Amino acid sequence: MTWTLARRAERMNPSIIREILKVTEKPGILSMAGGLPSPDSFPVEAMRAASEKVLREAPREALQYAASEGYAPLREWVAAHLAQQGQQVQPGQVLITTGSQQGLDLLAKVLIDQGSRVLVETPTYLGALQAFSPYEPEIAAVPSDDEGPLPDALSDYARSARFFYVLPNFQNPTGRCMSEARRAALVKEAQRLGLPLIEDNPYGDLWFDTPPPAPLASRDADNVLYLGSFSKVLAPGLRLGYLVAPPGLYPKLLQAKQAADLHTPVFNQRIVHEVIRDGFLDRHVPSIRARYAAQRDAMRAALERHMPAGCRWNTPSGGMFFWMRLPPGLDAMALLPKAVDAGVAFVPGAAFYASEPQTDTLRLSFVTLTPEQIERAVKALADVLRREPGA
Amino acid sequence: MTWTLARRAERMNPSIIREILKVTEKPGILSMAGGLPSPDSFPVEAMRAASEKVLREAPREALQYAASEGYAPLREWVAAHLAQQGQQVQPGQVLITTGSQQGLDLLAKVLIDQGSRVLVETPTYLGALQAFSPYEPEIAAVPSDDEGPLPDALSDYARSARFFYVLPNFQNPTGRCMSEARRAALVKEAQRLGLPLIEDNPYGDLWFDTPPPAPLASRDADNVLYLGSFSKVLAPGLRLGYLVAPPGLYPKLLQAKQAADLHTPVFNQRIVHEVIRDGFLDRHVPSIRARYAAQRDAMRAALERHMPAGCRWNTPSGGMFFWMRLPPGLDAMALLPKAVDAGVAFVPGAAFYASEPQTDTLRLSFVTLTPEQIERAVKALADVLRREPGA
Numbered sequence: 001m002t003w004t005l006a007r008r009a010e011r012m013n014p015s016i017i018r019e020i021l022k023v024t025e026k027p028g029i030l031s032m033a034g035g036l037p038s039p040d041s042f043p044v045e046a047m048r049a050a051s052e053k054v055l056r057e058a059p060r061e062a063l064q065y066a067a068s069e070g071y072a073p074l075r076e077w078v079a080a081h082l083a084q085q086g087q088q089v090q091p092g093q094v095l096i097t098t099g100s101q102q103g104l105d106l107l108a109k110v111l112i113d114q115g116s117r118v119l120v121e122t123p124t125y126l127g128a129l130q131a132f133s134p135y136e137p138e139i140a141a142v143p144s145d146d147e148g149p150l151p152d153a154l155s156d157y158a159r160s161a162r163f164f165y166v167l168p169n170f171q172n173p174t175g176r177c178m179s180e181a182r183r184a185a186l187v188k189e190a191q192r193l194g195l196p197l198i199e200d201n202p203y204g205d206l207w208f209d210t211p212p213p214a215p216l217a218s219r220d221a222d223n224v225l226y227l228g229s230f231s232k233v234l235a236p237g238l239r240l241g242y243l244v245a246p247p248g249l250y251p252k253l254l255q256a257k258q259a260a261d262l263h264t265p266v267f268n269q270r271i272v273h274e275v276i277r278d279g280f281l282d283r284h285v286p287s288i289r290a291r292y293a294a295q296r297d298a299m300r301a302a303l304e305r306h307m308p309a310g311c312r313w314n315t316p317s318g319g320m321f322f323w324m325r326l327p328p329g330l331d332a333m334a335l336l337p338k339a340v341d342a343g344v345a346f347v348p349g350a351a352f353y354a355s356e357p358q359t360d361t362l363r364l365s366f367v368t369l370t371p372e373q374i375e376r377a378v379k380a381l382a383d384v385l386r387r388e389p390g391a
Numbered sequence: 392m393t394w395t396l397a398r399r400a401e402r403m404n405p406s407i408i409r410e411i412l413k414v415t416e417k418p419g420i421l422s423m424a425g426g427l428p429s430p431d432s433f434p435v436e437a438m439r440a441a442s443e444k445v446l447r448e449a450p451r452e453a454l455q456y457a458a459s460e461g462y463a464p465l466r467e468w469v470a471a472h473l474a475q476q477g478q479q480v481q482p483g484q485v486l487i488t489t490g491s492q493q494g495l496d497l498l499a500k501v502l503i504d505q506g507s508r509v510l511v512e513t514p515t516y517l518g519a520l521q522a523f524s525p526y527e528p529e530i531a532a533v534p535s536d537d538e539g540p541l542p543d544a545l546s547d548y549a550r551s552a553r554f555f556y557v558l559p560n561f562q563n564p565t566g567r568c569m570s571e572a573r574r575a576a577l578v579k580e581a582q583r584l585g586l587p588l589i590e591d592n593p594y595g596d597l598w599f600d601t602p603p604p605a606p607l608a609s610r611d612a613d614n615v616l617y618l619g620s621f622s623k624v625l626a627p628g629l630r631l632g633y634l635v636a637p638p639g640l641y642p643k644l645l646q647a648k649q650a651a652d653l654h655t656p657v658f659n660q661r662i663v664h665e666v667i668r669d670g671f672l673d674r675h676v677p678s679i680r681a682r683y684a685a686q687r688d689a690m691r692a693a694l695e696r697h698m699p700a701g702c703r704w705n706t707p708s709g710g711m712f713f714w715m716r717l718p719p720g721l722d723a724m725a726l727l728p729k730a731v732d733a734g735v736a737f738v739p740g741a742a743f744y745a746s747e748p749q750t751d752t753l754r755l756s757f758v759t760l761t762p763e764q765i766e767r768a769v770k771a772l773a774d775v776l777r778r779e780p781g782a
Contacts, residue, residue: 008501018649039451042454063435101652235658259496
């Protein structure tokens, strides 16, 4: 081949999760592996009406090139929506992205030099690692407990770090939610250290009992770049997300956006704005919460009923995932093929660690199976586990 | 600000064209500046029927996460479509992108290291320069004449170059179309030099008299990465393009795509596939050709009628642009504010040069004004020119 690859291309590897999902997509497998929202939650009727209206009322605008910043009424909606959770945001700070994955790519492009230190949680969202890696950072994982990353540990890692990437609400993969006290301490310590924060919040609206504490961005807007998404509350196939940037950072992110894809499809932006403009999400999201809460309850009950001694798990108060730790000596990756043989699948946790993977962890999604399927899937997994020596 | 920018961010600048377009978007301005397709050409009815059908027949799939490679039937359509112009393409080589601008970003990410030599035409598409620059290449401009880049000049520039980016059909900005002989010579010389080619073809279907010669990719598939777009034949607001990669290069581009935005909105992919699957473009594109040909004819006639001696221009046989050279001593950038004052706008050509901008050039788009408006716009510009000393 005459083609010479960039050095960064050697840092790119097939997504482990993607490869795992291929294996687990065999017909008949009860999969707790995928992070896909339940398609039963997609507002198909509202989408149909909105598409029809947009193409009737503004076809020339919806199908033409458009502003790189995004559709102005949607940016205004985002700013108003975030104000409800305590963030002071001007529409001019909102950049509409082609899914929040693009937000991760854009900020990495603008903030990471080769060798730049970048901090992530232990464990962290795999898609963020994939977005950051091509820009060749040195990624360091900040220790955490069940409440999130440890603020006291931050100063050991923060020196000359470009940012700390955190997912405070119902984190992917652990499902954990940072406590109020932890948020306050983290923001304060980051301020003291001059450490910028990236706050990724795809799951914040999916709380089951009470809303999560206010976002980090509401506590120190200048030091936090915030990412949001419509994928979990409307539909991921539209690829619609946004970022909110401190004003000093916005122009460079906008220029990166222009170079990346000119703008996010304005057809999609107008449809979504049409769907949500009159408070649709206030009616729709509670139905997603109720659905996922029932599935969460089913998985908790099944885990308690079936899992052998020595297994430990959290119980998430929102989001899409349980995080489980196997009995000592067991390896989730080695377990996966046996689970698939038994008709059930999960994602081994090792994929989510930037360094020192903990091989006894695994992620269980509860949003794509019915409560009855969850019961069967968890029982099947427990049966596999019980056959393991040492379990 | 506590944020530290990546070095590459310093290479990012506001698009000159974007800034110019802001000036020229004043009400009442007859703009020949924009590169926007005519909205009269958008197939609104077909889009409406397809949206309705997709949301009726496959809402769960159209709104869910999807494959990073793209929607399989659309990839198959692209492969079959390209076969008609002589390219041997497997669907597995097709990657659906969020507009062909994203294709430029992805290939730059995978192929450009800091300091890598990258070759472009003189002049070249500004969006490509914007996509490449953040990866910090050393960009070199290959000399050209009215038939395209000069193959004999290539060996002076090709040493250790990562690729040569060319736009053979009705180039943006010059409107020129590479001759058959030039294509053959270019591909042969690139082969001899081991120089990979990037072939960008957004305008190839917009020919007025006869189709352009076969694409470079049909002559040496392994050495050419090909980019296509639905923006000019359907609608740009959907952001739908594709690239066709040599098999050895495809996996890295796919991984870059995953990291960039997971996948292109599958809703849009399914709608477009629904629109085009039954030969719609064979009926639709001729109507765009006829429209643009009439506008091209109007602009040619107006230029001949009104422009003062010393002005020179090509007559494009397709695409969207005339490229004009001013009488000696005149500067298109200095002329622009005077033109805007006179109610008419264009893009100064200097923006399209990677180096040594030729300030006496300008680009005139003929696709957004009616023939009658074109007559008025060209006359107004000619009047401005005639008032210039030296014109």
